[in-house]
Amino acid sequence: MAEAMKMRATMQGDAVDVKVLIQHIMETGQRKDKKTGNLIPAHFINQVSATLNGKMVLDMQWGVGISRNPFVGFRVKGAKVGDKVAVHAVDNLGTVFDGEVVVA
Amino acid sequence: VCAAGLLKTSGVFAATWNNLAFTSKDTADAMKNAGYAGAAENKDIMIKVPDIAENGAVVPVEVSSNIPGTTSIAIFVDKNPNPMIADFEFMNGAEPFIATRVKMASTSIVRASVKAGGKVYTNSREVKVTIGGCGG
Amino acid sequence: ASGFALNSRAALSATDAGGFYDLPAFGNVSLLHITDCHAQLLPIYFREPNVNIGVGPGLNQAPHLVGEHLLKAFGIRPGTPEAYAFTYLDFDNAARTYGKVGGFAHLATLVKKIRASRPGSLLLDGGDTWQGSATALWTKGQDMVDAGKLLGVDVMTGHWEFTFGAERVKQVVDNDFKGKVDFVAQNIKTNDFGDPVFPGYVIKPINGIPVAIIGQAFPYTPIANPRYMTPDWSFGIQDDNMQTVVDEARAKGAQVVVVLSHNGMDVDIKMAGRVSGIDAIMGGHTHDGMPAPSIVKNARGQTLVTNAGSNGKFLGVLDLDVRNGKVAGFKYKLLPVFANLIEPDKEMAALIETVRAPYKEKLGEKLAVTEGTLYRRGNFNGTFDQLILDALMEVKGADAAFSPGFRWGTSLLAGQDITLEHVMDQTAITYPQTTLTEMTGATIKAIMEDVCDNLFNPDPYKQQGGDMVRVGGISYTCDVNKSIGKRINNMMLNGKALDPNRKYKVAGWAPVSEGVTGEPIWDVVTSYLRDKKVITPRKLNLPKMIGVKDNDGVA
Ligand SMILES: [Mn+2]
Numbered sequence A: 001m002a003e004a005m006k007m008r009a010t011m012q013g014d015a016v017d018v019k020v021l022i023q024h025i026m027e028t029g030q031r032k033d034k035k036t037g038n039l040i041p042a043h044f045i046n047q048v049s050a051t052l053n054g055k056m057v058l059d060m061q062w063g064v065g066i067s068r069n070p071f072v073g074f075r076v077k078g079a080k081v082g083d084k085v086a087v088h089a090v091d092n093l094g095t096v097f098d099g100e101v102v103v104a
Numbered sequence B: 001v002c003a004a005g006l007l008k009t010s011g012v013f014a015a016t017w018n019n020l021a022f023t024s025k026d027t028a029d030a031m032k033n034a035g036y037a038g039a040a041e042n043k044d045i046m047i048k049v050p051d052i053a054e055n056g057a058v059v060p061v062e063v064s065s066n067i068p069g070t071t072s073i074a075i076f077v078d079k080n081p082n083p084m085i086a087d088f089e090f091m092n093g094a095e096p097f098i099a100t101r102v103k104m105a106s107t108s109i110v111r112a113s114v115k116a117g118g119k120v121y122t123n124s125r126e127v128k129v130t131i132g133g134c135g136g
Numbered sequence C: 001a002s003g004f005a006l007n008s009r010a011a012l013s014a015t016d017a018g019g020f021y022d023l024p025a026f027g028n029v030s031l032l033h034i035t036d037c038h039a040q041l042l043p044i045y046f047r048e049p050n051v052n053i054g055v056g057p058g059l060n061q062a063p064h065l066v067g068e069h070l071l072k073a074f075g076i077r078p079g080t081p082e083a084y085a086f087t088y089l090d091f092d093n094a095a096r097t098y099g100k101v102g103g104f105a106h107l108a109t110l111v112k113k114i115r116a117s118r119p120g121s122l123l124l125d126g127g128d129t130w131q132g133s134a135t136a137l138w139t140k141g142q143d144m145v146d147a148g149k150l151l152g153v154d155v156m157t158g159h160w161e162f163t164f165g166a167e168r169v170k171q172v173v174d175n176d177f178k179g180k181v182d183f184v185a186q187n188i189k190t191n192d193f194g195d196p197v198f199p200g201y202v203i204k205p206i207n208g209i210p211v212a213i214i215g216q217a218f219p220y221t222p223i224a225n226p227r228y229m230t231p232d233w234s235f236g237i238q239d240d241n242m243q244t245v246v247d248e249a250r251a252k253g254a255q256v257v258v259v260l261s262h263n264g265m266d267v268d269i270k271m272a273g274r275v276s277g278i279d280a281i282m283g284g285h286t287h288d289g290m291p292a293p294s295i296v297k298n299a300r301g302q303t304l305v306t307n308a309g310s311n312g313k314f315l316g317v318l319d320l321d322v323r324n325g326k327v328a329g330f331k332y333k334l335l336p337v338f339a340n341l342i343e344p345d346k347e348m349a350a351l352i353e354t355v356r357a358p359y360k361e362k363l364g365e366k367l368a369v370t371e372g373t374l375y376r377r378g379n380f381n382g383t384f385d386q387l388i389l390d391a392l393m394e395v396k397g398a399d400a401a402f403s404p405g406f407r408w409g410t411s412l413l414a415g416q417d418i419t420l421e422h423v424m425d426q427t428a429i430t431y432p433q434t435t436l437t438e439m440t441g442a443t444i445k446a447i448m449e450d451v452c453d454n455l456f457n458p459d460p461y462k463q464q465g466g467d468m469v470r471v472g473g474i475s476y477t478c479d480v481n482k483s484i485g486k487r488i489n490n491m492m493l494n495g496k497a498l499d500p501n502r503k504y505k506v507a508g509w510a511p512v513s514e515g516v517t518g519e520p521i522w523d524v525v526t527s528y529l530r531d532k533k534v535i536t537p538r539k540l541n542l543p544k545m546i547g548v549k550d551n552d553g554v555a
């Protein structure tokens, strides 16, 4: 689901500044359906990793407290224009999200 | 700017999801279950949050650590039903910095805890969540 | 009042040695400042508050000085036109003696006169310009956009402007303002990747000296006003980015750095202590007409903080003497705009006449006559707010009512007719819906505590710069120095203690959440006025204030 991910990677000094937005409901599992009164099942991204030129730089675990349409920003030293930054995410139902961007 | 992704299995993650920490009901338990028990207060952990949240459902939080050897940062919101928000582990040149957006139901302490050189540290800021209205 | 009526047309004449507006030029960089005019194109009455409590660092400091305390602090003699302009003292009589204030045609003449002796000067508009009147609401701010351009505004920032929606603001900035007015805001960013929405600042040469004007829009717009108006933008104080912008402007050669701010004065004062390298913060939002700047020391020297009142009452004039790339001296004057002293500018008067023409008859409809003075300002309540509360409770059949603590809204003298225009001056907003809600006593208290904390939190960055929600039907005590949850006590309705578990019918207006329907507030108020015909002096529902002994923000 690459279209669900928006990425930007720009050099700032000697580090690449990466910004990532993923479209996702991030349902907590704690909200009630107003019509039925039943709990809406949890549905959220819980594991995310980022790589620079294929090498892992960031290993993340997320809970239900991350906002809907999650945002994450990070910086990696030693990158240069043309490098590839990739983000890989999976939610608690096993849906996988991938994105890649070339450092500008 | 976003290239088509390559489908991978979830086997790329270093550890399995820390269910125990993420389902803990208070920050102390969550910190213990995520390996941050006994963290010492440290002002070298910088937390950038708004003084008043514009939207409690989307509160920007930026954390950076000036503590040498920082390998991970975790974020907690004390008043949330599950205080643990996320845990970030840095490697291979990643700076000890993270920006994200979190849900907050009410005014609360936002805590950032850090692992560095085999020790744990923590710092916190309050974010006000208000009903709004009125104005000059 | 003991004073003489103001009717000296010669006051503007440079040849008249005693001319009220003869302000000798000083230095080589001059900045003229208007703010929070709230779309008042014509001269009006505006009563300053008799309650403006300061807490924490604001205790007994400007702007938290009212009445005699303010006169004393700034060396203003009682019974003078200045005392009338800057305080509520003897308001009704003073207003009859000295007349109306403001008006864009009068302001235009004054701006021209001041600029004539200050070549190259800039005119800054701090915002809250496009909202506050019927014509501004009905033309989506176009009357004020055109008036601002004709007045010669060079740089602007905003707050209530955003309640016309992000697209409308962008449309004006990209078209009407293009090449004429720089709309600046360092603290507005997109919600996706945090990109700037407007330029953060502009550098303009004044007499060969590069002067940076940095914009600071109202930081809490998406909280104080409906967030759905600007869904893709975030605001906030952003004082670390402010420092970055100041340093960037200096690096680009700016010898003077001025922030055109809509923070509110307490926030400006705190910011001036935390960010260094700013020569002056010219502020608004809290509608404080301060005769002299507050001087704040910080890491790289000092910053002047000014606030230029509201409703077109004042023109701020900051003259700077810049030598060897630095501000070596300053003079500041906040000039009251006395309509009787100033010949209206013909071109501006014609513009105002034209924009009002289609609505004039409707606006002039006499709804009732008031026997008492009607005004709004004050931390807890004003007589015009009380009138709105009374109308809400009666028309809606409510036990209690809430009315927002807006600081705009013109005043009426005893004996004046209340026209539709006056009602719109208090109510003209883009989310005017009235509501009737069942609330428990506990919820009512929680709402009051929340708003009260936005006013009396000792940390200015946790204040929002409005006044306390006006409360009808419920008496209470307010301990201003306590923390949230502990300030509001002894709540009583009809002589009985408010039951936290019982439900009460509460009327209100100006909902910030999306999709709320209800009759507009102006319809509720006008039907009440038409019914009553004569508005007797209002009995103000004011809390008993606790912790304000020796507070110079209480008259
Ligand atoms: Mn205003």
Ligand SMILES: [Mn+2]
Binding pocket: B135, B136, C128, C159, C160, C218, C262, C284, C285, C286
């Ligand atoms: Mn304002």
